[in-house]
Amino acid sequence: MKLIYFAWVRERVGKAEEEVMPPASVTTVAELMRWLGSRGEEYAHAFEHPKSIRAAIDKSHVRPDTVIAGAREIAFFPPMTGG
Amino acid sequence: MQTKVRLQSEEFDAAAEAAALTRGRADIGAVVTFTGICRGAESGEPIAALTLEHYPGMAEVEITRHVEEAKARWPLMGVTVIHRHGRITPGENIVLVVTASSHREAAFAAAEFLMDYLKTRAPFWKQVESKTGKTWVEAKGADDAAAARWQNPSGREAAE
Numbered sequence: 702m703k704l705i706y707f708a709w710v711r712e713r714v715g716k717a718e719e720e721v722m723p724p725a726s727v728t729t730v731a732e733l734m735r736w737l738g739s740r741g742e743e744y745a746h747a748f749e750h751p752k753s754i755r756a757a758i759d760k761s762h763v764r765p766d767t768v769i770a771g772a773r774e775i776a777f778f779p780p781m782t783g784g
Numbered sequence: 785m786q787t788k789v790r791l792q793s794e795e796f797d798a799a800a801e802a803a804a805l806t807r808g809r810a811d812i813g814a815v816v817t818f819t820g821i822c823r824g825a826e827s828g829e830p831i832a833a834l835t836l837e838h839y840p841g842m843a844e845v846e847i848t849r850h851v852e853e854a855k856a857r858w859p860l861m862g863v864t865v866i867h868r869h870g871r872i873t874p875g876e877n878i879v880l881v882v883t884a885s886s887h888r889e890a891a892f893a894a895a896e897f898l899m900d901y902l903k904t905r906a907p908f909w910k911q912v913e914s915k916t917g918k919t920w921v922e923a924k925g926a927d928d929a930a931a932a933r934w935q936n937p938s939g940r941e942a943a944e
Contacts, residue, residue, distance in 0.1 A: 708837055708909035709920050760842035776839060780923035783908025784820055784879050784899055
């Protein structure tokens with residue numbers, strides 16, 4: 702699946718997007734964040750406070766308990782500050 | 785019913801957009817125009833610019849979804865939403881919401897609803913550029929509270 706990062710999540714991870722293949726045990730958005738946090742120092746820093754990160758699957762807002770099966774694109778970003 | 789949603793890096797003309805919504809029509813009795821402008825200072829500190837990052841594929845879809853919701857909740861005759869992205873300097877426009885209806889109540893309520901949702905649900909992130917460096921703007925609890933009041937199905941009453 703494709704992951705996209707925005708704002709400070711992007712800066713901390715050090716890339717705007719990437720392709721990943723999480724293990725089958727990773728089934729929800731919250732679990733995906735936990736798994737990403739274990740992938741290295743940058744990721745640990747980016748995902749250290751999962752409650753302050755929002756997610757979207759295929760361009761729709763989702764909650765942490767949303768199942769990721771079938772997702773093509775998952776985005777992680779801070780709470781929005783537009784307008 | 786005229787609906788326009790536009791994301792762009794260029795500046796826009798709020799007056800021209802409002803005029804375009806009512807041109808040649810005699811059924812519209814109320815137009816509300818809200819323009820969000822880049823301030824020259826944040827918390828008393830002067831800023832050089834704001835940079836707005838956005839999620840290109842999602843921002844337009846998300847704004848359009850809320851425009852559709854506004855149209856379902858109020859008898860609107862026209863809606864225009866323009867949101868800029870990229871680097872914006874103090875005094876420049878950031879966002880525009882124009883709502884048109886036969887009476888003012890619907891136009892005011894729909895404009896406020898759309899702004900509250902743009903602040904908290906549209907995938908944009910503001911970064912402040914000042915002489916001390918660049919910092920991401922933190923989301924405000926007050927904005928979340930402003931958006932939450934519209935979740936009450938009675939709509940306008942909940943906002944008062």
